[in-house]
Amino acid sequence: MQDQQTNAQSNAQTPLQAMRLDSAAALRAHYADVVLPIWRGPGFNAALGLAYEAVAPHDHAPLPPRRYRAMACARQLFAFTDAGDLAHAATLFESLRHYFLDRRNGGWFYSVDAHGAPLERQKDLYTHAFVVFACAHYAKRSGLSDAFALLDETSRLIEARFSSGGDLLNAALAEDFGATLETPLQNPLMHLAEAWLAAREATGDAAYDRRLLQLARSVADAFVHAPSGSIAELPMGAPGNRLEPGHQFEWYFLALGSRHEAFEAAGLNEGLGRAFEFAQRHGVDPDTGGVCAAIDESGRVIDGTQRIWAQTEYLRALVTRGDAPSGQIARFGERFLHDKGWVEARSAQGDIVRAEMPSTTPYHLATSYAALTD
Incomplete structure (x- = not known):
């Protein structure tokens, strides 16, 4: 839902009163004291779990x-596992299995309706990836055999059923x-x-090394914009393609931050270094530090919307690169956090264009803050 705000409303939304969110410790405190309690309390439907x-x-x-x-449930499972709240995480894990697991065809439904009945039944790779991600973290933290079994089963299904x-x-x-959508x-x-x-770290299973290498090579072959090293949203040559600065920063962290040999072996790492510089030069507002949604292959901004997740990925990439993020932390805190939570998206001019707070965003905050040093 897009919530259009006037400038006056925008300015009223952002004051942090006595809060100074200009350090990694302050961001983590805001997350623990303001963000997570929302999703244990008013943001949680206890009747459905x-x-x-x-x-x-x-x-x-x-x-x-x-x-x-299902993806939103998986992200919440990750967030509370990461926070060490295994009691709430256990509830979410059971809800994930109860509502979204397709016991007839295998895999995971995309969504259920307001009463918990399957709604959008298609099998979505993005959803399946987050199930593996969340189960890997939950399995590692809890030691629950069912979580290990689900991440293995889902990984095998992805390989077998999603192949093009x-x-x-x-x-x-x-x-x-039976059909490609x-x-x-x-x-x-x-x-x-x-x-x-995450699965490799949780299980120690070398099968994930092979899977990562195959995936990295396929991305390098199909999605890399050679002049900038950027990874495009669609395979190169597809009409309507675009480059998202936030995704360049995210890939940069995953590949160079993990130091997993698959990305270097696939030839992605050198290009991602150039992609970081291209995205920073063309996709980050030098005055506000705001990261835009999309640029074209020449670096022209084609969508100036600044979504909070892209800002968090920029912070994470700066740390991975070895750059001091303190100035960017302060600008991020001022523009995107407030004493009731956060601003999901702003326009290039700074107006709030999405004010409601989705349950999926704590995942972005948690993963970014974990990379920051004080």
Whole structure:
């Protein structure tokens, strides 16, 4: 839902009163004291055992639910596992299995309706990647055998059912995996790389090294914009392609931050160094530090919207690169955090264009803050 705000409303939304969110420790405190309690309290539907998709920015009232997505449940499972709240994480893990697991065809439904019945039944690679990611973190922290089994089963299913006939994986399939609904896209593949890195760490299984190498090579072959080293949203040559600065920063962290040999072996690392510089030069506002949504292959901004997740990826990439992020932390805190939570998106001019707070955003905050040093 897009919540258009006037400048006056925008300015009223952002004061942090006595809060000074200009250090990594301050960001983590805001997350622990302000963000997470929303999703244990008003943002959590205790009757269903699921987080609402979004809450209002002022009073945290849940937005009327139309659906609950498996990906959102998985992200919440990660967030509370990462925070060490294994009791709440256990509830989310059971909800993930209860509502979203397709016991007839295998895999995971995309969403359920407001009452918990399957709604969007397609099999979505992005969703499956987050199931693996969340289960890997939960399995490692809890030691639960069911979580280890689910991440292994889902990883095997991804390999077997999402194949496009080559090394690339399709983005979406029909409920029974019998028809391709969407051909390969960059974003699900990136999150699958993130998931398999987490699975490798949790399980120690060398099969994930092979999976990561195959994935990295397929991305290098199909998605890299050679002049800038950037990884495009669609395979190169596809009409309507775009480069997202936030994704360049995210890939930079995953590849160079993990130091996993698969990315170097696939030839991605050198290009991602250039992609970082290209995205920073063309996609980051030098005055505000705001990261825009998309640029074209020449570096021209084609979508100036500044979404919070892209800002968090920029912070993480700066740390990975060895750059001091303190100035950017302060600008991020001033523009995107407030004493009730956060601003999901601003326009290039600074107006709030999305004020409600989705349940998926704590994942971005947690992963970014974990990389920051005080």
